[in-house]
Amino acid sequence: MGEAYIIDAVRTPRGVGKPGKGALSHLHPQHLGATVLKALKERNNVKTDEVDDVIFSTSSQKGKQGGDIGRMSVLLAGYDTKASGVTLDRFCGGGITSVNLAAAQIMSGMEDLVIAGGVEMMSYHQELAAQDHAAGIKPMGMGSGNMNLQALHPQSHQGVCGDAIAHKEGIDREAVDALALESQRRADVAIKEGRFAKSVVPVFNDDGSVALDREEFPRPETTAEGLASLKASFDVLADVSIQDDGKTFRQLINDRYPDLHWKGVHHAGNSSGVVDGAGAILMASKDYADKQGWKPRARVVATANVGDDPTLMLNAPVPAAKKVLAKAGLTKDDIDVWEINEAFAVVAEKFIRDLDLDRAKVNINGGAMALGHPIGATGTMLIGTALDELERSGGRYALVTMCAAGGMAPAIIIERV
Secondary structure, three states, X not given: OOOEEEEEEEEOOOEEOOOOOOOOOOXXXXXXXXXXXXXXXXXXXXOHHHOOEEEEEOOOOOHHXXXXXXXXXXXXXXXXXXXXXXXXXXXXXXXXXXXXXXXXXXXXXXXXXXXXXXXXXXXXXXXXXXXXXXXXXXXXXXXXXXXXXXXXOOOOOHHHHHHHHHHHHOOOHHHHHHHHHHHHHHHHHHHHOOOOOOOEOOEEOOOOOEEEOOOOOOOOOOOHHHHHOOOOOOHHHHOOEOOOOOOEHXXXXXXXXXXXXXXXXXXXXXXXXXXXXXXXXXXXXXXXXXXXXXXXXXXXXXXXXXXXXXXXXXXXXXXXXXXXXXXXXXXXXXXXXXXXXXOEHHHHHHHHHHHOXXXXXXOOOOOHHHHOOOHHHHHHHHHHHHHHHHHHHOOOEXXXXXXXXXXXXXXXXXXXX
């Protein structure tokens, strides 16, 4: 089996995901996808007629984000039409999965040059939600509205699941708020020290003016007192009737866990930020990289996927990390950089506790609570962030994983070259 090398990684800054308010919200999602693809082409002198495939992740593939946005972004970026594109959906985990699939294609010898990435405009999600509301479509969590499926595998809202897990694991409000505050502090340090500068590329408007060239979401002024003053976000939502039979999000969890009773601990300050963004990674076989004179930055060591309980939904990252470590023949002590997506504070806090990790090695430059979580793009962004941190710190191995709806988690281990 061959090696899959990471040649370069880029991403846009994350823009606030509010229609009319975020700096990127007026742009078409294909524009963000094309931005990162253009950057890879220009930074590495990519011969786009030799790109075997572009594998993109987008979670909400409707409207502007539908119609195989991967291929459409390739065309908008000015690539040769020989460069094909495909778009996948593994909810939040798609950005890692796009890289994993690209690696598998290269390692198997089927392809030599593949770009993996993702794009998501959360500002557009609000427009889609408004359309569903106008059409009388009720929210059904991340599970299907099929009542037979909900009877077999009840699936609630992610935030409600996060609160239920926190209670089940004995993780209190003070702990999740403390992690959120630390995420903001670390992101602030990373931004001020230019730790993201190597990967972040500006987004331009059609007229050539700058739309966004910096992170828009972080709130470095956040304080412990400010976080403590915020009201829990999901208690009211948990008890809203969302099914035709009158069941609430809370009852869907109680169908599987009847003795689990909880009060919310998550709010806007300790949950992932709603943002727009895109990321992409250039990957190649050893022979192709050598032919182009490229110096690889990292190699893919191992990848893994895990399914877990879809009712609590957010607990798969720990078994995914264990699985990918076993595949790589490594232990947790071999990992220098850990990236676990901060979908909700409890996800990262439980991950650290269950694996007994050194907190100094986890989300070193902050996470989604400070920087935001553009669903289908986040995993790719995290891999790029992990690579940048390996190079900055001189570390060898990084492990990246994240929870995904339906009770899933992809994972990847990369080694700095």
